[in-house]
Amino acid sequence: xxxxxxxxxxxxxxxxxxxxxxxxxxxxxxxxxxxxxxxxxxxxxxxxxxxxxxxxxxxxxxxxxxxxxxxxxxxxxxxxxxxxxxxxxxxxxxxxxxxxxxxxxxxxxxxxxxxxxxxxxxxxxxxxxxxxxxxxxxxxxxxxxxxxxxxxx
Amino acid sequence: xxxxxxxxxxxxxxxxxxxxxxxxxxxxxxxxxxxxxxxxxxxxxxxxxxxxxxxxxxxxxxxxxxxxxxxxxxxxxxxxxxxxxxxxxxxxxxxxxxxxxxxxxxxxxxxxxxxxxxxxxxxxxxxxxxxxxxxxxxxxxxxxxxxxxxxxx
Amino acid sequence: xxxxxxxxxxxxxxxxxxxxxxxxxxxxxxxxxxxxxxxxxxxxxxxxxxxxxxxxxxxxxxxxxxxxxxxxxxxxxxxx
Amino acid sequence: xxxxxxxxxxxxxxxxxxxxxxxxxxxxxxxxxxxxxxxxxxxxxxxxxxxxxxxxxxxxxxxxxxxxxxxxxxxxxxxx
Numbered sequence: 001x002x003x004x005x006x007x008x009x010x011x012x013x014x015x016x017x018x019x020x021x022x023x024x025x026x027x028x029x030x031x032x033x034x035x036x037x038x039x040x041x042x043x044x045x046x047x048x049x050x051x052x053x054x055x056x057x058x059x060x061x062x063x064x065x066x067x068x069x070x071x072x073x074x075x076x077x078x079x080x081x082x083x084x085x086x087x088x089x090x091x092x093x094x095x096x097x098x099x100x101x102x103x104x105x106x107x108x109x110x111x112x113x114x115x116x117x118x119x120x121x122x123x124x125x126x127x128x129x130x131x132x133x134x135x136x137x138x139x140x141x142x143x144x145x146x147x148x149x150x151x152x153x
Numbered sequence: 154x155x156x157x158x159x160x161x162x163x164x165x166x167x168x169x170x171x172x173x174x175x176x177x178x179x180x181x182x183x184x185x186x187x188x189x190x191x192x193x194x195x196x197x198x199x200x201x202x203x204x205x206x207x208x209x210x211x212x213x214x215x216x217x218x219x220x221x222x223x224x225x226x227x228x229x230x231x232x233x234x235x236x237x238x239x240x241x242x243x244x245x246x247x248x249x250x251x252x253x254x255x256x257x258x259x260x261x262x263x264x265x266x267x268x269x270x271x272x273x274x275x276x277x278x279x280x281x282x283x284x285x286x287x288x289x290x291x292x293x294x295x296x297x298x299x300x301x302x303x304x305x306x
Numbered sequence: 307x308x309x310x311x312x313x314x315x316x317x318x319x320x321x322x323x324x325x326x327x328x329x330x331x332x333x334x335x336x337x338x339x340x341x342x343x344x345x346x347x348x349x350x351x352x353x354x355x356x357x358x359x360x361x362x363x364x365x366x367x368x369x370x371x372x373x374x375x376x377x378x379x380x381x382x383x384x385x386x
Numbered sequence: 387x388x389x390x391x392x393x394x395x396x397x398x399x400x401x402x403x404x405x406x407x408x409x410x411x412x413x414x415x416x417x418x419x420x421x422x423x424x425x426x427x428x429x430x431x432x433x434x435x436x437x438x439x440x441x442x443x444x445x446x447x448x449x450x451x452x453x454x455x456x457x458x459x460x461x462x463x464x465x466x
Contacts, residue, residue: 024187031386049254100344119385120316134382184466243466272465273396287462288397
């Protein structure tokens with residue numbers, strides 16, 4: 001099950017759901033907001049999520065993980081909105097018969113979630129400015145383009 | 154930090170300790186008692202731990218993981234005594250700057266813990282009998298030896 | 307001419323100054339839509355890490371667009 | 387002869403019927419101790435997955451033992 005949440009991720013409740021008498025291994029990954037990225041001090045973070053497609057793609061990732069590393073239970077919740085340092089931005093939990101499937105499925109899910117979902121991250125820096133992660137190149141292209149074309153048509 | 158616990162592992166308290174503003178990735182593994190092992194129905198489990206050496210070797214494993222996959226925080230707790238199906242037998246948590254170190258350190262720790270610590274697991278089966286995991290070959294050697302030598306001297 | 311609704315996300319939305327707009331465009335593919343709106347979304351590298359969806363389904367840049375379609379333009383993603 | 391305290395764990399303890407015992411043994415190495423107590427701990431494969439410690443430090447089967455040492459005999463482990 002994949003969900004987008006506008007509020008704090010309810011980790012205790014998620015953990016309660018991850019119970020299966022056949023599960024010998026349970027692996028969790030939490031992505032948290034850290035105070036630094038590529039040498040810049042980060043003060044808070046904002047996630048924009050296009051929920052209809054993010055949920056569809058998230059469910060697809062969980063199914064792919066199930067095919068590759070058969071598990072008993074898997075959940076993934078991704079935050080949207082404004083987050084502070086230390087907040088949980090994404091939570092992945094996998095319960096499987098053995099630890100190898102649990103680790104591998106969990107890793108597969110987070111790796112794919114990070115690159116495939118329509119989710120964008122804006123970092124707010126200590127200096128007061130901000131930037132969209134992975135979009136700086138686009139932005140610089142824009143700036144050149146605006147310089148050349150005036151106010152962008 | 155490595156600990157042996159005679160009581161339920163206090164997972165919520167452990168999680169509270171795994172906070173660091175520089176941590177972007179946090180990986181947890183829980184080994185749980187499952188209801189089946191190698192085709193036999195398991196009803197409960199008993200861990201015997203030789204604590205002085207288990208703690209020493211556990212601490213060593215955490216240090217090795219730190220050398221290989223530098224992390225910010227890592228804790229590991231292993232149970233001793235009687236456990237029921239679904240109980241947490243071992244808990245490993247690693248907080249690191251990025252997810253790769255978190256996953257790899259966590260996996261290294263559980264893999265080493267399982268094979269190096271003086272910890273023994275006795276499974277109690279549905280039929281009422283029991284067996285020490287990994288020791289059946291030793292036991293069969295003993296039985297032959299006792300058959301040959303009478304009551305084993 | 308086709309009536310196409312274009313939706314912008316994240317940095318594209320900030321550059322466009324609108325969430326979405328409905329335009330009359332002489333276009334065949336999703337790529338054509340991206341190029342026609344380049345001045346708004348501010349990117350000149352569609353074949354890079356940007357993505358596109360048509361009517362809430364992920365699509366290819368070569369996918370065809372029909373009259374009345376909604377085209378979603380996604381700048382490089384950064385989940386997790 | 388050396389006075390050696392031998393401690394048994396898990397299946398070895400069950401077989402020996404005691405946690406530990408102090409014996410007078412004519413031994414040089416940890417391996418010698420293992421072999422002299424074979425009838426008690428019930429295993430004939432010391433070089434397999436069994437382990438040994440001397441005075442609470444992990445040791446090799448070839449490690450020497452001294453008068454007064456405590457030798458800990460560990461059957462195959464199964465953590466986690």
